[in-house]
Amino acid sequence: MTEDASRERQRRWRLALGGEADESLGRAAAGKDGAMDAALAALYDGGDSGSGSAKQRSAGLGSSAPKVARWLGDIREYFPSTVVQVMQADAIERLDLTRLLLEPEMLAAVEPDVHLVGTLLSLNRVMPDATKQAARQVVRTVVEQLERRITQQTRSAVTGALNRASRINRPRHADIDWDRTIRANLKHYQAEHRTVIPERLIGYGRRTTAVQRDVVLCVDQSGSMAASVVFSGVFAAVLASMRSLRTSLVVFDTSVVDLTPVLNDPVEVLFGTQLGGGTDINRAMAYSQQLITRPRDSIFVLISDLYEGGVRDEMLRRAAEMKAAGVQVVALLALSDEGAPTYDHENAAALAALGVPAFACTPDAFPELMAAAIERRDLMAFAARM
Structure with missing residues (x-):
């Protein structure tokens, strides 16, 4: 393995394992890696495993709307959208951030996706009027994505x-379903002419x-x-x-x-x-x-x-x-x-x-x-x- 490949492998393991791996890997995350590490730590190092020893790599997101908004901006900068959507869903579930989605500035920072729309719809009846317009824009963005898909x-x-289901027996030439017509008339095959003489034409009723x-x-x-x-x-x-x-x-x-x-x-x-x-x-x-x-x-x-x-x-x-x-x-x-x-x-x-x-x-x-x-x-x- 080349030295560059070894460093890249060590870097990836460091981001996956977190700050507790600094000593064993002999390096701490710095620069962009440090920012990515902090974003991951805020979500996944909350000490919710029941062990009673919360990790100290980050102060977490807590319930601060400005802090969460900054975090949402960070993950959108450092990770692809598919990863951002997973992290948003995990944040809502692990850190109970649902109520923060009732704030318009929070909705402006999120990455719209189907699961976020589901969460917003569940909050529909308790959503303040000031938030509804921002929520509608999030929903409309996702709807437009789905419609294109x-x-x-x-x-x-x-x-x-519908065309195949509305077959007619006196079709115009352009509307003949030749595959079904041939199969329906195989008994009329003329060996000497090596062809089928169709007794009944099957076609599509396309213009209804x-x-x-x-x-x-x-x-x-x-x-x-x-x-x-x-x-x-x-x-x-x-x-x-x-x-x-x-x-x-x-x-x-x-x-x-x-x-x-x-x-x-x-x-x-x-x-x-x-x-x-x-x-x-x-x-x-x-x-x-x-x-x-x-x-x-x-x-x-x-x-x-x-x-x-x-x-x-x-x-x-x-x-x-x-x-x-x-x-x-x-x-x-x-x-x-x-x-x-x-x-x-x-x-x-x-x-x-x-x-x-x-x-x-x-x-x-x-x-x-x-x-x-x-x-x-x-x-x-x-x-x-x-």
Whole structure:
């Protein structure tokens, strides 16, 4: 190993281990490394391990808003944004900085991300008026980032699925689905001519402007679903912008709120939610059933960890009724990048026994899920792939 490589390796170990490694490594952090070390120490050397011996590398962040604001500025200067987001989330959890987010100057210093939006939404009802404008700007920044990420993919997947689902038997030449037409007419293969003579043409009905599918997103507002609420709100707004879909958004805890009238503004949608509280899935499904007037042309997406505080048997009965009526029903345990969450395994298994898949879905996979539901593909098989 070269001398430069050895020094770099020693430097990295020093930043990872902190001041207690000065003696063993024979060096103290200085310059930019010293500033990075202080920022890390303020967050991670708080002595919260229960040993009773708090480290002395830093005085910590405490509850001082100016000190926290400076710290937020430091980490944004010294670390990439992905690391900053992790450190912000850790600071909120480890150092109980939630109340400081109610101060406008604090919000101006943070790195906007989905988890921060979830925290702000949980504070929505107690947020002073002086802070709300700054909070809205943070939420709008994240919403715009998510829209850039998901809009084109969602529109493309849904439009393609609607086109394939609305096949017609007398298509114009440009609208013929040659793959399906050939497969449907293989029995008419003419060996002497080495070709298929199609008896029936299959094409796409591309020019209809009528509403082709009704979509109901029913979203659990319990605290564990924060990231899912954010993604659901943005997806609902994107789907609502498509004239071929009639999209409804229902959010619930122990009460039910229909946010469909504000789907034109995803920021208003998110501020219409209230994270935390109990969970009554049955009540939310009862309301959602009233919105379904064309069962065979409807898609019902329940986004919940399935911990039911209401009447479990009624919840399962409603799911069975929707399935029997022809509704495409799916339960998403999460709609986020965080992977499989903690969820009620018994209720998930009961839904699966009814033919309702229950699985965690990433935002990148959600457009494909909607396409599969529109085309009435096997959603249980789709869930198995996930």
